[in-house]
Amino acid sequence: MLSPSPSAAESGLNTPPTPRRELVKIALPVSLEFVAQLALGLVDQIIVALLGTLAVAGVGYSNSVTMILFFTLNAIGAGTSILVARAHGAGDRAGASRLFGAALTLGTLVSGLLALPLVFGGTNFLRLVGATPEVAGSGGPFLSVVAVSLPFVTAAAIFGGALRSTGHARTPMTVTIVAVILNTVLGYALVTGFGPFPKLGVIGVGISTTISYALRAGLLAWQTYGRGILDASVPRSVLAWKKALAPLIPLSLPMAATELAWSGGTFLYALLAGRISTEALAGMQLSNTLEGVFIVASLGLGSAATVLIGQSLGRGSAAGAAAWARSVQRWGLLVALVCSVLFALTAPLLGLLFPHVDAGVIQLATLSILVNAAFQVVKVQNLILGIGVLPGSNDPRGVLLGDSVSAFVVGLPLAYLLAFGLGLGFWGLLIARCTEESAKLVIFMWRARRIRWEQHVYTGEGEATITAGH
DSSP: OOSSOHHHHOOSTTOOSOHHHHHHHHHHHHHHHHHHHHHHHHHHHHHHHTTOHHHHHHHHHHHHHHHHHHHHHHHHHHHHHHHHHHHHHTTOHHHHHHHHHHHHHHHHHHHHHHHHHHHHOHHHHHHHTTOOHHHHHHHHHHHHHHGGGHHHHHHHHHHHHHHHHTTOTHHHHHHHHHHHHHHHHHHHHHHHTOTTSOOOTHHHHHHHHHHHHHHHHHHHHHHHHHTTSSOOOOOOSHHHHHHHHTTHHHHHHHHHHHHHHHHHHHHHHHHHHHHHOHHHHHHHHHHHHHHHHHHGGGHHHHHHHHHHHHHHHHTTOHHHHHHHHHHHHHHHHHHHHHHHHHHHTTGGGHHHHOTTSOHHHHHHHHHHHHHHHTTHHHHHHHHHIIIIIHHHTTOHHHHHHHHHIIIIIIIHHHHHIIIIISOOTHHHHHHHHHHHHHHHHHHHHHHHTTOOGGGGOOOSTTOOOOOTTO
């Protein structure tokens, strides 16, 4: 049971439905959406595996680069979701629309500018960040094509966050499933030259992925504006832009730095794996791709925490926000245990999913799956606290502290010491990554205990200044 009940804590005309139904209404579609979104990456890996181990390593290395940008820019979508949820809870549709329009304009402009160097120099960029000539030659063309999708990914994150915050969580899920189906069919056809399609190899996967992301952004835009969920408006003066961005920038910048620290740390682990061997890099990428499908099943809980906490604060209920935070964390324990078992059960299926990948790669991927499956409970709690509870309480700095310290003070130095200094190789990377997640949980729980929800109730469009009390 969800206890204490957020609906009981919130009295008045805006009392929400039963807590469990409200949580499932948001969390389940969001989880399915993110599973479908990660399935898009898994499909890419399975299709690329038809081309051999070097192709898997090259595309995986490229994805490590693009994920840094994807996740960092998604902070704009996360910040928008938090603020739109508060405005929606307060019934301020005009304020939500203006903030959303400003965020969408800012996000697509910044992401387009960041994509340009990768579009025109994918192979050279991979060489610059440490890829071997063989891996860079394989993954560079893919990176150049996929970089075109960066503005579409950012726009889709902003649209999706706003839709969830206004009570339309099923829409992003449905649109994402359509995009995955398109990517699967088109990707296979372009890689293998099926039917009338040309045989483009790795570049074919990049083209199908970019087209799928563009379709997803377009459909989400149509749903948001075509159904009148939000108005298609942007600020019309410098003063209006400052007012719209004032709550967004202080919230999104620390979250962007957090995502940069997390995704950058993931990339550096891939770099260390590549130093061990190409097989180690490929094994880690296969494991990470499969784990992503299960770990994002818990993203629905984190997103639900963002929406329900934000709406409670919009209604002026600090008690309701606190109750939702506790409830989502408890449900996270159960979801994590289920995902842990399911993730571990994928290990015997690796040979079937990736029949053209070397046996050594399969063995390393199996080892990585089993070790990481044992730490799913820790990872899911970090996810709920890091994307839902702490940002929902205007404490993105706490998330930045946890991600930065755990990765760059604990995890990565330990990984280098164990893998190379003590000669543990791939085992050293796995031990370090698990230690990193444990350190992160300690920091996140410490920050969560310091939350004072009454300081964060909604007072208007410019209310979301980061509180010094954190």
